[in-house]
Amino acid sequence: MNTVLDVKDLSVTFALRHSEVRAVNDLNFTLEAGETLAVVGESGSGKSQAFLSIMGLLARNGRTSGQALLGEVNLVGMAPAALDRIRGKDIAMIFQDPMTSLNPSLKIKTQLAEVLVKHRGFERGKAVHEAIAMLERVGIPEPAKRANAFPHELSGGMRQRVMIAMALLCQPKILIADEPTTALDVTVQAQMLDLFKTLTDDFGTALVLITHDLGVVAGVADRMMVMYGGRAVEKGRTDDLFYDPRHPYTLGLLHSTPHVAHRARRLDPIQGMPPSLENLPKGCSFHPRCAFCFDRCLEERPALTPIGDGREKACFYEGPLAGRKVA
């Protein structure tokens, strides 16, 4: 295995007027070359903030501690100028809404070429040529023509392809995609997920897919990290978590997800709602919604612990989860 990113004890806090909110707590994980890691959770789980902090893109009241090692280099606390040389080159990030990430007043080719000029020292003519080649690789028809378009002249799916092309221009080791297909139609989403698979295979890029959609995860991820209330609660191989979940929250998410092949079966949702980070429950944050909760869960927070087979979970309950209803 070739570890491209090693995250240790990553925490993110936001200073509010009279208090402080911890959005991410003691996150530990590694990312291997060419693999796809899905980071799954609902609103407020900390899944996006964790990766924004690694990219140095937190809001101004945000503070990061811990380490995010890209090779020998720790990205946490790095000076902005130094970070600028790495971002976009070794590690890139794309977002849900490509329109807000693209500059509306510049042609596609100008925005793409800039990346190559800045990070790889290309002269402009060659950079434009290279940019058009990359547009073709990500499946944009008539790339030379589209390169002359402005972002608003392209559809949502096309814009997301442009973002992916931009992210891949420097052949980064890591691509972080935050809900990249959530705004897209299902047919375009399928094309996109296909593209991600090709990219990790062909470029050896490691992909972090941040999503709430377990259907998307099942199709592309090698490993999963499930987050709740700012903490990782279960980690392991995708198949293991889908077919044999060990954390009640993972089980609850699976039971809440409708499957296109089934009907009339009542969904078995998790009761209640995701907690507010300003007011996290004592003990295990999930305990008020958990059907397997017992005394210990109310007082003590379970640590993320290895349970064999490369899996980890943060839960005191040791009995079988299958067959028991969640709440």
Next chain:
Amino acid sequence: MNQSPTNLIEIRDLKKTFSIAGVLFSRRLTLTALSDINFTVRQGETLGIVGESGCGKSTLGRCILQLLSPDEGQVLWLGQDLTRLPAEAMRKRRADLQIIFQDPLASLNPRMTVGDIIADPLRTLRPELNGAQRRERVLRIMEAVGLLPEMINRYPHEFSGGQAQRIGIARALVTEPKLIVCDEPVSALDVSIQAQILNLLAELKDEFGLTLIFISHNLSVVRHVSDRILVLYLGRIVELATGDEIYEAPRHPYTRALLTAVPVPDPKLARLRNIDALKGEIPSPINPPSGCTFRTRCRFAKPYCAEKRPVLETIENGRLVACHRWREIEVPEEAVLGA
């Protein structure tokens, strides 16, 4: 369903166009949002309407409710044409036809209390009720949708998305409607909350004897709630059949492509599926392709598909399909669809 079901709504030859501004000084363009729409909604069923963005699904919902006036065609409510109903009569009729929107917080007036929001339709549609009767009814509905009585004096911003959607549902239910159009009611919600709202809608449907039109881009959700499903493409019906028929044996190539594109929460199945992903994206409704509008993305298209528009024909069991080639196209294997 022993006795033959009554048709609550019958849509005949409905057409809706919008006039939009052309590029700088050029003449205005006509966008045809819906054409040749014919179908019925049966009393007590849930009819799902699916399609990609811009296919006309929300426009269709709004035309049924007369929130938009169709250019042509009829919307028959138990035989009575709503499009020709005088304004005052339509206003009275509105108590029977309600709607739930996608973004729950955006659809609630931030300056009104929950109690006033839910009671609001009663003021116009049930003017005979006095304040005490209105309050009694609001509390009863709040209980039915899982809101606590003490929430009645709170404001929308104090609620999460899931609870705000419960308020929207209560407002739709308070006039005791027969039909509710649900326009992407769970798309903006977290997964666990989405499941709670879907279950709630199913319970309310039984409790209040409702008929639902459920509009969504999410085929897994539509499959879960619907008795029959209508598939729209570029403003036209391409297929209408029961949920089981649609998912087990889709007849239209577009339905089939949509189904194979739906992500399934099952890794082994996901790997098995050979996704015959649709090429390209939905064409512009301002200048739709000739003949069959789907032909530009259809892998079964023949030259004649460009010349003649397929009619919506009735096939076995009253299913509807609009495709020249549906007879020749084999039904895909189960694994492809994720059964």
